[in-house]
Amino acid sequence: MLNNLNKDGKPKKIVIVGGGTAGWIAANLLACKWKNTDICLVESKEIGIIGVGEGSTPHLKLFFDAIEVTDSEWMPHCNATYKTGITFDKWSSIEGFESYFHPFAAQTDDIFTVPHFYKNIQARMQGYNVNAHPDPYFLETYLSQNNLGPLPDECFPFGVAYGYHFDSALLGKFLAENAQKKRVKRSYGTVEDVLLNKEGNISCIKLIDGSQLDADFFIDCTGFNSLLMKKALKVNYKSFQDNLFNNAAVVIPSEISKTLPVETKSTALSNGWAWKIPLRDRFGNGYVYSDDHIDADHAETELRQHLGLLESDIEARHLHMKVGRVEKHWHKNCLAVGLSQGFIEPLEATAIALSFNTIAQFMQYFQEGKGTNKFEDEFNTDINARFDGIRDYIVCHYKVNQRSDTEYWQDNAVNNNISENLNKILTLWKNSQDFAGDMLKYKLTGSYQPKSWACLLAGNGVFPKINTDQAIDYSFHQQEVDGLYDFIRRCGLNFKKHNDLLKL
Ligand SMILES: Cc1cc2nc3c(=O)[nH]c(=O)nc-3n(C[C@H](O)[C@H](O)[C@H](O)COP(=O)(O)OP(=O)(O)OC[C@H]3O[C@@H](n4cnc5c(N)ncnc54)[C@H](O)[C@@H]3O)c2cc1C
Structure with missing residues (x-):
């Protein structure tokens, strides 16, 4: 039990160390x-923020709903755009599967279209030549292909989840101003020491200027430094480097197009992948790579080539990343949020979602435990499971890549350092007659729905060869696919062009 609780059972004083996105979300x-x-x-001020992280999942909407800020209040200040999902380009060299889209969820999926996707996956697994590529089966894929924003007209009766793209520095600025309006005190200083009391709790932090800040509870948002959780409290760190080879990135902005896409694009390059994120005033681009496979100079040149910026003098920024997580996110009187608790590489843009889940879930457990550490273990188990579930989904992209042009892609494909869960999922994919049902039955989904797993595996073309001897009534099959397409097209009539939605 903390000594200093308010009558409402919450700590009297909390100090958050770190003013990146994670610190301001908390x-x-x-x-x-x-x-x-x-x-x-x-x-x-001396250390600053990491300054990347410009794509989100629908969790960012949940966060803004929780703090009662609407899209129109924050998006224009952060050059933000809408996002319906991610296109994965060139992750597979199998004909017909060179590109696929991983959409966010829409209610129309489960009710109308995804059952047909699953049925065709089963038929394709048995060698029938049916269309089991994910793209025709999802409304949000259609929105992306047609640059339609994800907010339907009021008469459209189905929910559509969406995420955002945004300028990370501007988002930080907006959140900092908003928090200060709600009585958060902001101060500047570099922490040089963290002092513990005899129970091993943090008693105060010492700044370089000699001043000290005490509190009843501390939140570590110090980025990859993890100053409180890893360095002071010595919580163990579990690296994911065996599963995920990428450990560096190079970042370059480029000119925005007139028509704003409503998707992130992830293009596989020689030794990693490049993101392309549309903001209102620029594209954010970056190449995430393994520096065991390509050095920083060659990575920069390859990214410039990919963007058509070989001759440009726009400066590139180089970053290092650590992939892994702490074993405990809540320990003693400290919670780690953001990069200080871990990072799984940005392929599915999940870091901000994890920060929001961590702080929201902590608040719930702390309240239920009436200011004690009673639910610390349950909380840490839950957050670890979220991290590991996302890691497995991301590792799967590399494991099932269908390229063989460089050692990097070959090393990824033969890497057997994958979790038991991921092994079971890949076995189910090959053998199950009901992939989605069995994923749920054996509790294997982790942090992603079966339809996301199916998009990833089917999207890369992870299927046996077509058996030309298998007979199928093609006219019936084609009629069914055409009917679905027409249904999705008519749903699409309820959505405005992305540019119009943003009033650009
Ligand atoms: C290449 C790359 C791409 C990414 N893309 C995405 C994405 O698309 N989507 C997504 O959700 N996430 C993404 N992320 C992750 C995302 O950038 C972070 O989750 C997010 O920015 C939050 O960072 P943070 O606040 O934890 O850390 P930071 O932004 O690094 O902030 C750390 C803060 O702690 C302060 N600090 C550090 N040490 C001290 C000290 N000694 N004393 C006082 N203050 C200190 C710093 O000054 C700073 O204010 C990406 C990350 C990388 C590396």
Whole structure:
């Protein structure tokens, strides 16, 4: 039990260390929900923020809903655009599967279209020549292909989840101003020491200028430094480097197109992949690669070539990343949020979602435990499972890649350092008569729905060869696919062009 609790059972004072996206997400949520707690955020001007992380999942919408900020209040300030999912380009060299889209969920999927996708996957697994590529089966894929924003007219009766693209520095600025309006105190300083009391709890942090900040509870948002959780409290770190080879990135902006895409594009390059994220004033681009396979100079040249910027003098930024997670995200009187708790590489843009889940779930467990560490173990088990579930989904992209042009892709395909869960999923994919049903039955889905797993595996063309002897009534099959397409097209009539939705 913390000594200093308010009457409402929440800590009297919380200090958040770090003013990147994670720090400000934590500050806003705490300020909105724990109204009697003093919240202070300290950040270092000298160290600054990582300044990448410009794509989200639908969790960012949940976060803004939780702090009661609407799209029109924040998006224009952050040059933000809408996102319906991610196109994966050139991850497979199998004819017909060179590109596929991983959509966010729409209610029309499960009710109308995805059952047909699953049926055709089964038929394709048995050698029938049917269309089992994911793209024709999802409404959000259609929205992306037609540059339609994901907010339907009011009369459209089905829910459509969506994410965003945004300028990370501007998002930080917006969240910082919003939190300060809700009484969060902001201060600047670089922490040089973290002092523990005899129970091993953090008693205060010491800044370089000699001042000290004490609190009842501390939130570590110090990025890859993980100053409180890893360095001071010595919580163990589990690296994912055996599963995920990428450990560096190079980042270059480029000119935005007139028509704003509503998707992130992920293009496989020689030794990793490049993201392309549309903001209102620029494309954010980056090449995530393994520096065991390509050095920084060659990676930069390859990215410039990919973007048509070989002759351009726009400066590139080089970054290192650590992939893995701490074993405990809540320990003693400290919670780690953001890069300080871990990172799984940005392929599915999941880091901000994990930060939001971590702080929201912590608040719930802390309240249920009435200010004690009673649910610390359950909380850590839950957050670890979220991290590991996302890791498995991301590892699967590399494991099932269908390229063989470089050692990097070959090394990824033969890498057997994959979790038991992922092994079981790949076995089910090959053998099950009901992939989605069995995923749920054996509790294998992890952090992604069966339809996301099916998009990934079918999208890369992970199928046996077509058996030309298998007879099928093609006219009936074609009629069914045409009917679905027409249904999705008519659903699409309820959506505006992305540019019009953003009033650009
Ligand atoms: C290449 C790359 C691409 C990414 N793409 C995505 C994406 O598309 N989507 C997504 O969700 N996420 C993405 N991420 C992750 C995303 O960038 C982070 O999750 C997000 O920016 C939050 O970072 P943070 O706040 O944890 O850390 P940071 O932004 O690094 O902030 C750390 C803060 O701690 C402060 N600090 C550090 N040490 C001290 C000290 N000693 N004293 C005082 N203050 C200190 C710093 O000054 C800073 O304010 C990406 C990451 C990388 C590396």
